Amino acid sequence: MAIANPVKFIQEVRAEISKVVWPTRREVMLTTIMVFIMAALTAIFFSLVDLLIRTGLTGVLGYFGG
Template sequence: MANPVRFIQETRAEIAKVVWPTRREVVMTTIMVFIMAALTAIFFSLVDLIIRGGLQGVLSYFGG
């Protein structure tokens, strides 16, 4: 079993190595996430409309 004091020291040493993002980086990344989510939603909405229209066309052709 590891020594708890050594574990805490190693944990602090690892935390000190972490490079935290700047405020600007966080804001830019957040904006990019929202833009990509919006573009993905638009893409899948268009794909849904195309598939729905095609399926309705096929069903109306064979359904009478």
């Protein structure tokens, strides 16, 4: 295992960080809004599925349960 040179390491880290393309404020806002919308749609979908399953099970159990 080679011993790393701390100065070279810092230089390489700075070089790699300079290659990063950071998102603009607008991109971050739009992405955040899209995440909230998708989370809300997912919550609505699973709530409807839960309601459908619960109604179906209640009907089946009521029919066979007497």
